[in-house]
Ligand SMILES: [Zn+2]
């Protein structure tokens with residue numbers, strides 16, 4: 001709890017129990033959980049927390065740069081600790097598991113798009129789709 005409070009303060013945020021609990025749930029998870037799961041975990045720390053409140057806290061934490069949210073087509077938004085490493089994601093089409101893919105360049109945007117100079121490009125969100133090793137083994141066995 002102390003560490004979560006410290007991180008909130010450093011980010012210039014008011015320290016509240018829901019914010020500490022959700023932040024702890026995100027950092028303990030190792031990444032890529034949806035709001036529902038984070039809510040469940042936060043509730044184990046502070047008791048009742050509505051889904052709406054969870055979303056509000058997640059938005060505030062994301063805006064403050066403590067949490068990174070990722071939209072993946074066909075999946076609920078996933079949340080993880082913001083490490084400012086511009087990493088990408090691999091999503092298994094069969095089981096839906098998500099893993100980080102290191103950015104090869106290290107800084108955003110790591111892909112140079114063909115757009116006129118007038119466009120101010122800040123980042124590129126890349127999702128790699130395929131089969132994880134487990135699903136690949138299952139698929140080739142059948
Ligand atoms: Zn899989």
Ligand SMILES: [Zn+2]
Pocket residue numbers: 031032080087088089099100
């Ligand atoms: Zn990630």
